[in-house]
Amino acid sequence: MSPTPYLVLATLLFTIGGAGVLLRRNALVAFMSVELMLNAANLAFVTFARMHGNLDGQIMAFFVMVIAAAEVVVGLAIIVMIFRTRRSASVDDASLLKL
Amino acid sequence: MNSIMTHGLAAQAEVHQVVRDASGLISSTWLLIAFPLLGAAVLLLGGRRLDKTGHLIGTAASCLSFVMAVALFVAMLGESGDARAFNVPLWEWFNAAGYQVEVGLLLDQLSMAFVLLITGVGSLIHVYSIGYMEHDERRRRFFGYLNLFVAAMLLLVLASDYLILFIGWEGVGLASYLLIGFWQHKPSAAVAAKKAFVVNRVGDMGMVLAIASMIVVFGSSSFELVFAGAGDAPTSWLNALGLLLLLAACGKSAQFPLQSWLLDAMEGPTPVSALIHAATMVTAGVYLVVRSAAIYDLAPEARTAVVLVGTITLLMGAIIGCAKDDIKKALAGSTMSQIGYMMLAAGLGPAGYAFAIFHLITHGFFKANMFLGAGSVMHGMNDEVNMRRFGGLRAAMPVTFLTFALGYLAIIGIPPFAGYFSKDKIIEAAFADNILIGLCALIGAGITAFYMTRVMLMTFLTSKRWAEDVHPHESPRVMTWPLIGLAALSLVGGAALLYVGGGIVEWLEPVTGEEHHDLPLPVAALIAITLVVVVAGVAVAWLLYGRRPVPVEAPAGNPLTVAARRDLYGDAVNEAVLMRPGQYLTRSLVYVENRGVDGAVIGAAKAVGGLSARWRRWQTGFVRSYALTMLTGAGLVVVAMLLVRLP
Amino acid sequence: MSPLAAVAAQVGETTASTAGEEVLFWIIAPLAVIGALGLVFSRKAVHGALFLAVTMIGLAILYIALEAPFLGVVQVVVYTGAIMMLFLFVIMLIGVDASDSRVETIRGQRGAAALAVFGVIVLLVAVTGRAALPDPVGTAQAAPEGNVYAIADLIFGRYVWAFETVAAVLITAAVGAMALTHRERLARRHSQREQSERRFREGDPKDAAGMPVPGVYARHNAVDTPALLPDGTPAESSVSPVLVARGATRLAEEFATDVGRLGPEPKPGEAESTAERPTEPSDAATSGLPDDSPAAHGTEETDDEPEQDGGDAR
């Protein structure tokens, strides 16, 4: 099967994830949207891996997964911290670094 | 004035003796400094547990140093006349790119004289202080400072390098600062200490520049190399060096125009005034000039400046001394005046060096004597210093009176007291050099007689004017014995120094050289004139203060008196000439800084700030806005790549 | 829409051997897209997480179809099993009932975002569609011994340093998360033994075996009803202080009089806000209190002193 449909799917998922980041104020949802974008990228990696006939893309996707796990752990810890102090999980509320 | 310079050129005698490396006892010269330094360290670091014994430790350190000095003196006497200079190298301090500084001591006749004076008078004052400071809680600290001062002063006079000398120089400055401000709870003392410190820094500037110049010209700051190279150096450099050293000397010795701190320095405890501001530290300037004889010998203009400074100061000090009602300040004016004499003598070149030192030593005796006497009076009068509140103390404190009287006779130059010999020699030398200068010195002697008689009359003779709650009494023995000792020295010191074993002139001759001048009139005549002037001064004082009752409140007085009371407007002049313009300068600089430099900088910053305030609106702080920007940017990058890649 | 046409054209060219994959893709891909859209548009975070889980599982299946079975399974284990689970955990921890409002607070954000997203979609789809991609080679050549072996070979061979680095990153992240969420304990924590001893020392000895739970021995099986002690008196301490503070309990006196006569059932309003199970009071077994159980211990986590009995009641 041609890689094109997979890539189009990856593109769609990626942009939908981007839209989620842009539109949703709930930090958790925005964060999940980021995960969706990572997944989309992974799909592209795996597709290309098959297209080129080597496994480097799969390895890359594997590493993306592991790093995503690390990122989620820290990110969620930060969100929990912010929620503890501010009673809010909205990304718009965490804008105090602005002058 | 020309005559001063002309003979200066003739003074290029080879006066410098061979300096040998020390051996035997003399190689232990460093102990002189080590004793008081150790004492200071022990006292200052030892803490409260030494409160009970601190004064004894301090006095012992000083006395040990004196014993050592005497031993060295004896050892030195054992050498032949021109082989009495010893170099005591200790260690190499640093050696940087050819500039080498050796920490070493130079023990020759000049420094020996100073060492004896410092340790001798110093030890007596230590003893005196035991009694004077008895009720002070911080006596241990006081003795620590005294020891520190003695150590620094000894380092100053023993150093074999201008840089090492400078360490001692600053050390005495520090000790002086600490001791003037010893009663720091009094604002006046704190201010006086600060003033002394600041004015001294002006002099230090000259010293530092002088040392730097030496390094430039001679490549070294050690006495040996500087003096050896002086002959080949250009006169302009030597003059500059001389003037810079003079500036330094003026600062330390309270000479015009840096005299203003000395009178305020009387805020310190009286032994301090006696030790530092009469006998030792203020003479450091004279020492510096005499020590730098090799430079001054070849720098006639600088020497003229020294003479001028000395003359002006001796008259100023004398005039100020006439008007002061504060006994210590009157004595301080006298000190200025006397040091003016010494500077004058030192400025005369080889003809006067020895006399300068001679007068310095005798002055050390009798001025210390009188200061301590004044301290004794204050001690008995509840720390009252206003002479208008004294009067008739002769009966109440006979020992003090007698010793003070001996000092008085010495300072006004009545034969055979110490001052007679030393001051007469200076007046002679001054006359021999220049009649005008001589006359000034002569007038100074008259005024000295006037104001010292005034002090004597107002304090000890005349009627009682003291407050009702004051019960004058004689001081304890620990205070009177040093007085007696110093009085004895005031009595016989002059004659002894001049005549015993060839006298001080011969003793110093290997260092300072010697030169004789013809007087324009016979010596005996000059002596007679001088005595007449002195007696006239005494008589005037008697007429003004002895015959009439002294008012408790000071009368308004004539303009000269008013001026003298205000230190001849020294502070005012400083303020007007230096402080005000300085303030205006700083203010205008600050203005320029604020409006000009800062204006440009702040303006630029504000421009940037304003611009960024506009731009900041892009920075909403909302992550989602940033994400939008990023997404748009990424899209644009893809577009750009497409445009480049695709046909 | 020429790119999409191109996609369709290429789909038409596919050979019969990949028909199964093709069917799978066209089932999974819409599901994945629906899941993604659901994530963006669902108001509740939990729903979003569920939608995302659907997408992730769909992607896992696609991975398997793309000759990456290991990655597919790892996708489920790591993403669905661990990461989404963490997300759900945190959602439940902090934002249980939060459903986002639909009002956009940043002016122009929604329109600009829609525009940008649409632009990027068109752009990327155009690029993907126009690109002349070769037919896939397949990984059989690269993985003669199977996908798992080949991946293991690469991870522990060529990419071993990346692997080690990633391990370090993981550990750092774990430690960092711990440091971030760690809270300093103000007071020393007492051991179970100490708590037990204290209860015996300070408390009422008759409560040593545990406080009575509400509703026990009463005619009513609800937490708003105090327990009846063996002597027939109601135990006020058996009702949660929270309920008492809210006034959502039956008063002890009122209840005591109630016990005496066979009065009517308590009105429903009086029993509101309690976590009552939908059970018939007469059915003792459904109450969660077996007949032979002397006293089941009730809801005591609101107490400062958790009842801890060292199991010696056996």
Next chain:
Amino acid sequence: MNVQLLDIRAVDQVEGFGNDPWWIIAIKCLAIFVILVVLVIFSIVFERKVVAKMQHRVGPNRTGPGGWLQSLADGTKLMLKEDIIPKAADRVVYVLAPIIAVIPAFLIFSVIPLGPEVSIFGQTTRLQLTDTPVAVLLVLAIASVGVYGIMLAGWSSGSTYPLLGGLRSSAQVISYELAMGLSFVAVFLFAGTMSTSGIVEGQQDLWYAIILLPSFGVYLVSMVGETNRAPFDLPEAEGELVAGWGTEYSSFKYAMPFMAEYMNMINVSALATTLFLGGWRAPWPLSAINDGMLNTGWWPLLWFFAKVILLMFVFVWLRGTLPRLRYDQFMKLGWKFLIPISLGWIVLVAGMRLALNEGVERQQMMLGVGAVFAIFLVISLIAPMITGSHRRDSETEEAEQPEASFDPFAGGHPVPPLPGQESALTVPATVGAPADTADQTDESDSPEEGTSA
């Protein structure tokens, strides 16, 4: 002892699979479904009867012969009960959650080998629905999806106790899945494959439960944690959370996760059998009979289910004897004991494998392993003596003078203790309420079972 690396050419399709006709597959699927349901029904009664025996009671004895149809009756009754959806519930998820819980439970058996090749209606096929090179990972993946059911059930009920139960459940599963996965790694290292049939193949001579005893132990503990069973049944701890995540559920929607729980027990038991207990192979004395006759044909089904039921008995046994852990103790056990032990053990196993692959003599290696074990034993014997005595000392000290400590709320505001000060105040332990361990063993039946009475 033959623990060699198997030379399975594990391409993407495991050998011997993928060739079945569709009707065989359908039969297998149906069989798995039936087997699971029957096993669940059986094991519920089995559990009640065994617990009753342990408590010197009779247990269910009314319905059917010997009371063995009790579960059937209970299930029928549950179906007929009123189906209630609370007002505060999230309806969609509330309905979805039990389904999510139960479906993965059915899926796991698809990769469990029940026996060797047999002949069904003339078709030679394996007694296993399918196998993949990542079959064990697949089991983990499916299991992790199953947890969603419990978690979402807790959340969607819109009530506090279920939410707490759901939270606990997710935390518990995340924690114990790690230990479980780590316990597999040693098996993978020895089997050289992740396919279940390959692993059973690798235990032809020696069960991994024997050579990988620590892994087996860790797995046994973590499988109890993973299935939320006593003593780790904190998500549904009735003493604290009424019925945990299931508090608001009723009728068939309650029956489904309940069934899923028992199926999960069967699943993990089956997995343990496959990974550690030789799968469908007969135990040693039996396997020697008639040159392995008992390992062929349909016999292995017997051994397999005997092993599974044995493990089920272990579950029941644990429940009947052990009190519930406190939540913090439970977490501590998972993170501070099981995972470190697994990690250390994996390092050891990897070293052994490497040594074997490098050609070290087996005898030497065993000596080395023995030495390591001896050192470990000595340390584990000595360490408690040192730390234990120390702990006892400090405890007695604290008990003697608990009053001399510092009160952080003395001035009305909380202040941190100064260095060396110890606070007298007690802070409630961890997330959720501490378990009340006392009542656990007093009950004869769990609330779930209680519906049958």
